[in-house]
Amino acid sequence: MYCRKCGTRNEDSSLNCIQCGESLQGSAASQQPPVPTIPNYLVQSILATVFCCLPLGIVAIIFAAQVNGKIQAGDMPGALSASKNAKTFCWIAFGLGLACTLMYITFIILSVAIGNQ
Numbered sequence: 001m002y003c004r005k006c007g008t009r010n011e012d013s014s015l016n017c018i019q020c021g022e023s024l025q026g027s028a029a030s031q032q033p034p035v036p037t038i039p040n041y042l043v044q045s046i047l048a049t050v051f052c053c054l055p056l057g058i059v060a061i062i063f064a065a066q067v068n069g070k071i072q073a074g075d076m077p078g079a080l081s082a083s084k085n086a087k088t089f090c091w092i093a094f095g096l097g098l099a100c101t102l103m104y105i106t107f108i109i110l111s112v113a114i115g116n117q
């Protein structure tokens, strides 16, 4: 069964959740996996790959792709970890992409300024 509080999969005979200690008796437990509440950042990862930094974006996509699989396997800590990693690499890719764009714009402005002299 699945813990209704944190989503961790437990043995059907368990009295309490192995992850958070929530009682699994009665209404506290569900036979169906809970709706995943962990964001997988897949869309952000793809956008970061296309518009920002290809290598880091691909790393983000790899982590993002792991999130749903780990949720379905009942590995909530692993899913959370993959989600955090995907988010981190998205931001790094975004930051690097922004830095490269700013350098490119600066280069163009300098070229025009020098060309006008």
Ligand SMILES: [Zn+2]
Pocket (backbone or CB within 6 Å): 003, 004, 005, 006, 007, 008, 017, 018, 019, 020, 021, 022
């Ligand atoms: Zn739990």
